[in-house]
Amino acid sequence: KWVPTGNTLGVTYPAWAFYSPSLSDGGQAYAATKGYDFLTTIGAGEGFWINANAAFTSVLPAGTLVKTKDFQLSAAHALPKGWSLIATGDSPTPTSFNSSLSIVPPPAGSQPLNVTTMWAWEPGKGWYFWAPSLVNAGTLKSYIDGKGYLDFATMPTTPVGTLSPTTGFWVNMP
Numbered sequence: 001k002w003v004p005t006g007n008t009l010g011v012t013y014p015a016w017a018f019y020s021p022s023l024s025d026g027g028q029a030y031a032a033t034k035g036y037d038f039l040t041t042i043g044a045g046e047g048f049w050i051n052a053n054a055a056f057t058s059v060l061p062a063g064t065l066v067k068t069k070d071f072q073l074s075a076a077h078a079l080p081k082g083w084s085l086i087a088t089g090d091s092p093t094p095t096s097f098n099s100s101l102s103i104v105p106p107p108a109g110s111q112p113l114n115v116t117t118m119w120a121w122e123p124g125k126g127w128y129f130w131a132p133s134l135v136n137a138g139t140l141k142s143y144i145d146g147k148g149y150l151d152f153a154t155m156p157t158t159p160v161g162t163l164s165p166t167t168g169f170w171v172n173m174p
Contacts, residue, residue, distance in 0.1 A: 001048040002085040002170075003037050011037050014082065045070065045077045047085035047168025049121075060165060065089020068100040071171075079173045086171060091162040094118050094130035094152045111135045113174065120155070120169040128152045128169075 004014045010032060019039035020027035028038045042048050045066035067090040070077045079086070079101075092100060099106055101114035111132035120128040129149035134140040144151050157164040 001039060001042055001046055002083065004080050004082065004084060006037055008037050011035055013037075045086055045088065047087045047170075049085075049168065065165060068092050068097050072101055072103060074103070079171055081173050084171050084173065085168055087165060087168050088163055089165045091157070091159070091164050093162055095135070097163060098130075098132050116172040116174050118152070118169055118171050120152070120163070120167055122150060122155075126150055128155055 001017050002014060003017045006013050006015070012035060015035065015037050017037040017039035018027050018031040018034070020030070023030060026038070030036075031038045044063065066077055066088055068088050069075060071079050071086065071088070073079075077086075088097065095111065097118070098111055098114050102112050106112040113132050115132060118128075118130040122128060127149050128151070129144055129147070130152050131140065131143075134143050141151070143149075152163075153161040155161050155163075155167070157167060163169055
């Protein structure tokens with residue numbers, strides 16, 4: 001997982017946290033040699049990447065879902081400036097996620113610049129991309145097409161185009 005801040009000696013934050021069940025110490029020594037934090041927990045709302053040897057499914061644990069509003073500046077899971085790898089439990093679209101970060105609703109027809117960009121990785125396909133500045137300029141589709149990115153609106157989630165609870169995604173905060 002991506003760790004924006006921390007206090008582990010020898011780690012410069014933000015940094016990756018690493019764990020591997022195939023290593024006898026879980027990868028703690030390997031993490032230290034790479035300047036990574038050692039992954040011990042994944043908290044509510046935190047996204048993470050898994051490099052698996054084979055496809056698998058897993059059931060989400062029971063508990064209270066972290067909702068988009070929980071990432072607002074004054075909320076429990078407030079997003080810091082820069083990059084965060086997160087997941088949300090209320091299945092917003094990128095547009096509604098960005099808008100929900102506003103304490104005061106944005107003017108009709110425009111996107112607030114709460115986030116700089118949002119990204120999600122689709123193995124074997126590439127990166128999904130979204131930016132409110134490009135939505136406001138009317139150039140998001142041409143930018144995505146020109147760069148060969150994927151459009152979040154086509155993400156195969158339920159409902160289509162949403163950030164489902166199983167979707168870890170990157171948010172770059174201004």
